[in-house]
Amino acid sequence: MKISELREKSEVELDRMLAENRNKIRDLRFKVAARQLNDVREIREARKAVAQILTLKRSKRKA
Numbered sequence: 001m002k003i004s005e006l007r008e009k010s011e012v013e014l015d016r017m018l019a020e021n022r023n024k025i026r027d028l029r030f031k032v033a034a035r036q037l038n039d040v041r042e043i044r045e046a047r048k049a050v051a052q053i054l055t056l057k058r059s060k061r062k063a
Helices: 003-007 011-033 041-062
Strands: none
Touching: 003 041, 011 041
C-alpha cells in the first residue's frame, strides 16, 4: 500500500492495519521456520508496512 493511501486512513484504521501486519509477520516467521514459505520477501514488505504505519501515527500525534 502506498504512503499516500495510508495518509487518508483514520487512526482506528491504522491501528487495525498495524495489528494485521504484525500478525502477518508472526505467521510468516512460523512458515519460514517450517520451510513452508517460498517467497521470503513477504516478510520485508510486511515490516515496511508496519514501519510506515508507525511513522504516520507518530507524525499525526506531533501535528
